Amino acid sequence: MSELLNTLLEQEEDLQFDAFLNEDALQLGLTIIELAKAEFQKGIAVHIENDQHPLFTHYMAGTNEGNSYWIKTKKNVVNHFGHSSLYVGESYKAKGTTFKESAGLPESDYQGEGGSFPIIVRGAGKIGTVTVTGLTGEEDHYLAAEGIRRYLNRA
Template identity: 80%
Template sequence: MNEIMSKLLSQEEELQFASFTNEDALQLGLLIVEIAKAEFEKGIAVHIENDEHPLFTHYMKGTSQGNRYWIHTKKNVVNHYGNSSLYVGEMFKDKGTTFKESSDLPESDYQGEGGSFPITVRGQGKVGTVTVTGLTGEEDHYLAVEGIRKYLSRK
């Protein structure tokens, strides 16, 4: 396991909720949009869902139909592997290959690119996903993580 993977797993361990409600999803989504507006000049799309259904979706100005594809494919990676989509992509790189070459999953439904992060409740496990798209995979990941970090610090 490389240094990047260790850091990403540390984030997943650190950024866990005591509980996660529909109201948490709304407030987290709005916070991520606020951070994106303050720190980036480009629009993003944010999608938050529990393991049952969508709870928050917002497409900022400048997003497109393509953002739907990236939300779908990145969150599917988190749901399949249980880790952030950036971690999964790094996991394949660490093995000397790529997600595309070696995952045996269809590109139409899975992409090992950064931007989707598991929503985890301590003692319960993964209960959903937060997905950001519109920037680089690393920037999308940063927005998801920074949003969760700031949200948890307010609670």
């Protein structure tokens, strides 16, 4: 397994919650938005949901209807495979192919691009997703993962 894939799996192991409530979704979403403003000065969309329904959605200035497509297709990958959308896309590349060529899933519903990260509660497993779109897949992934890290490490 490549170093990148190992790093992405380690993130999923490290970035877990003891519990995840609606208020956590709100505060995590705001953390990600502030991080995007500080580091990228570009509009992003953030969508956080548990496995039942949306808990937080925000579209910054500069986003458009295309961001809704990317939210849907990235989070569907996490829900299908149980790993971050970046991990899934990179795992296909490590096999010498691409998600698009080999996943056997419709592009209209699934994209193996970075930006969606599983919400994992210790002892319960994956209970939802955090999805960011508006930058490159790697930058979207960074915002989702770093946002979770900062939220978990808050004072």
